[in-house]
Amino acid sequence: MQISQQQRQLIQLFRHPDEVEFSNIDWEALILTGRQNGFLARLYYQLERHQRLEDLPQYAFKHLHSAKVFADAQRQQAIFEANEINNSLSAIEISPVFLKGTAYTLLDHPVAYGRIFNDIDVLVPKPLIEKTEKQMLLYTWFPEPIDEYDQHYYRQWVHEIPPLKHASRRTIADVHHNILPPISGRAPNIDLFTQYKIKTEYQCYVLSPAALTLHSLVHLFFEEDFSKGFRDLSDLHILFSTHYQDEKYWQQLRFLAYETGFTLELFLACHYCEAILQTAIPFTFKHELVAFSPSPMQLKCLNWIFLRVLQPSHPNYESTSYRLARLLAMLRGHIKKMPIRILLYHTGHKLIKAFERGILGRYSDTSSNLQPQPPDKNN
Amino acid sequence: MQLHQLKFDDYIHKMTNDGLCLDLGVGVFRFKSHITSVQQNVYEMYADYNITEDKPADFHACVKLAKGPRHYINPQVHFESDVVTPFLPLPKSQAFPLLEWGMNWCLSAYDFNHFILHAGVIANQQNEAFVFPAPPGSGKSTLTAFLAYSGWRLLSDELAIVTPDSLTISPFVRPVCLKNNSIKLVKDWFPQVKFTDTATDTTKGDVAHFKPPANSVKQINTPAQIKAIIFPRYMPNVPVTVFKLDIIEASEAIASNSFNHNVLGEEGFKTLVKLVENVPCVELQYSDVNEVATFLQNEEW
Known part of the structure; x- marks a missing residue:
């Protein structure tokens, strides 16, 4: 498969920072690609690890550093918010387990450095969801206004409740009771994951690195939006690489994937990390993975899609085949998450909404919480 | 070119x-x-x-x-x-x-490499910058425009770009944005200055932009050192009156006009401290911009 120069250079900079000749890089295009993929701050830390920051042209340093400052602020904020949530919930004897970016941060894991994320992800047992929600309300975490349909969508089908926003700090918390929508039929027994929870130095619970890895890769291969696909793949790369020598990690990963039925996803994660980022996977582990491989024909189809959508992307150089791959990946993600009958119903509803917006203007629907904010502070 | x-x-x-x-x-x-x-x-x-x-x-x-x-x-x-x-x-x-x-x-x-304040900035011949942070409606832009077209150097009418942990301010010279009544005022004061058509009915009312002075544009790569931070407040019929802010008041006032001190974290805090400890911060009530110009020239900071 052909990839563009920006894609290749971004991957090279991340994987082999020592070998890259900086003067050969079109930095403007590279910075835009990196930013679009939420990758600039991660690149900063990678170049720092390889002591190559000093060699950067001033232009590149300036932009990477700015992204790093922003990512650092997010990391600090995540720790603060996790503590807030932890304290408010422990008051009613619920101990939440933090997931994804917040968990990496609380663990001070290498994958947390330079990783941009949008919300604080929390897991609580399903029977405690209502109590959790009420308690968070007391601490001014309010749901954003959403319409009745979306309310139904969350409550009936999905593994999380509508996002909660803190009234003054505007941080978003996603409260989950599982890692996949129950309606998908693939939601695992979540106790299998939480049995591997560990307490961090901040007294908050997070999943173990192996369980976090499995969550991350399940998330990726059930995803429908691949705009951050490359960033997510690089998360897996860093997780795999950090624990390369840790036998327990691989054992737990394999066992958990097997118990929860995500062996195909585990295979795919290792497969695409190797293919795109040349990630080192322990030999014995790779050997065991063969049993989880899909049929050659299936793999061929999946390769056609994922070898495209997991590359760094930018609308400026998206090929037609890339767009098609992204469409297929989106369809695949949706079908995996919802039975077809419900999916059609859901899609129909969303299409009507989109049509209304098309007629009345893009931002006519004031109930949507995805509106960009109007300009302020710049009169 | x-x-x-x-x-x-x-x-x-x-x-x-x-x-x-x-x-x-x-x-x-x-x-x-x-x-x-x-x-x-x-x-x-x-x-x-x-x-x-x-x-x-x-x-x-x-x-x-x-x-x-x-x-x-x-x-x-x-x-x-x-x-x-x-x-x-x-x-x-x-x-x-x-x-x-x-x-x-x-x-x-x-740009998180700089501490950014919502403020107008002008400088005198000695490259000493006066920063006017203020919410909309305080007369900040009118005052900045008046000074900029009366021979002071314009650094920005909107964003003060401060190098973290320093008193250095980089110019971000742009067309001066004026609103409502100020548009006519500035046109009358400085008939030679070019301006855009007025856009009516914006979220900020009527808006027009005025061409920045060529001399200020020439110096966009020359930073200045902050001399004073002045919170202007336009009030009808008052002589120039100055209230000194203490360190707490000043840091709160600066922080509330900052775009990113929270994102900058420790660097942001250091910058805030540097500013309030080294630069006089005052609130300035005025009704006549000419009096402000005289005041800025004559005051011993």
């Missing part, structure tokens, strides 16, 4: 293809637009800025027509920075103000 030296046709070619790159000191902006009012206003307002040919652009500013059936009834425009659309679309008549606001957004979204 300055923009006014570029032939209009060549200019339009750039604006509608790879973009026109101008050096604005704190960064190179790549402008793109097919919209006539934007093209004409950029050509006029940014006439004295240097075109850069071989430097990569730091910020991307594009205004384009919104798509959809609405296009035929009540056309709207978007601001786009590369592929990001941070704002709601606005009526086409506000295309140029939207570009200007979008450019401010670029700095606030992508």
Whole structure:
């Protein structure tokens, strides 16, 4: 498969920072690609690890550093918010387990450095969801206004409740009771994951690195939006690489994937990390993975899609085949998450909404919480 | 080469293809637009800025027509920075103000190397900068405009770009944005200054932009040192009256006008401390801008 120069250079900079000749890089295009993929701050830390920051042209340093400052602020904020949530919930004897970016941060894991994320992800047992929600309300975490349909969508089908926003700090918390929508039929027994929870130095619970890895890769291969696909793949790369020598990690990963039925996803994660980022996977582990491989024909189809959508992307150089791959990946993600009958119903509803917006203007629907904010502070 | 030296046709070619790159000191902006009012206003307002040919652009500013059936009834425009659309679309008549606001957004979204304050900034002959942080309606822009066209150096009418943990301020010279009654005031005071058409009915009322003084544009790469931070408050019929703020009041007032001290974290805090410990911070009530000019010249800080 052909990839563009920006894609290749971004991957090279991340994987082999020592070998890259900086003067050969079109930095403007590279910075835009990196930013679009939420990758600039991660690149900063990678170049720092390889002591190559000093060699950067001033232009590149300036932009990477700015992204790093922003990512650092997010990391600090995540720790603060996790503590807030932890304290408010422990008051009613619920101990939440933090997931994804917040968990990496609380663990001070290498994958947390330079990783941009949008919300604080929390897991609580399903029977405690209502109590959790009420308690968070007391601490001014309010749901954003959403319409009745979306309310139904969350409550009936999905593994999380509508996002909660803190009234003054505007941080978003996603409260989950599982890692996949129950309606998908693939939601695992979540106790299998939480049995591997560990307490961090901040007294908050997070999943173990192996369980976090499995969550991350399940998330990726059930995803429908691949705009951050490359960033997510690089998360897996860093997780795999950090624990390369840790036998327990691989054992737990394999066992958990097997118990929860995500062996195909585990295979795919290792497969695409190797293919795109040349990630080192322990030999014995790779050997065991063969049993989880899909049929050659299936793999061929999946390769056609994922070898495209997991590359760094930018609308400026998206090929037609890339767009098609992204469409297929989106369809695949949706079908995996919802039975077809419900999916059609859901899609129909969303299409009507989109049509209304098309007629009345893009931002006519004031109930949507995805509106960009109007300009302020710049009169 | 300055923009006014570029032939209009060549200019339009750039604006509608790879973009026109101008050096604005704190960064190179790549402008793109097919919209006539934007093209004409950029050509006029940014006439004295240097075109850069071989430097990569730091910020991307594009205004384009919104798509959809609405296009035929009540056309709207978007601001786009590369592929990001941070704002709601606005009526086409506000295309140029939207570009200007979008450019401010670029700095606030992508430049965390500086401590950025919402403030007007002017400097005297000795390169000493006076910073006017203030919320809308305080007369900050009118005051900045008056001083800028009366021989002081304009650094910015909107954003004070401070190097963290220092008193150094970088110019971000741009067309001066004036609102409502100030538009007529400044036109009367300085009839020689070029200005754009007034965009009516924006979220801020009527808005017009005034061309920045050529002398200030020439010095976009010359930083200045902050001499005083002044919170202006326009009040009818009062003589110039100054209240000194203590360290707590000053840091709160500065923080509330800062775009990013919280994102900068420790660096942001250090900068705040540096400012309040080394620079006098005052609230200034005034009704006559001439009195303010005299006051700034004569006061021993």
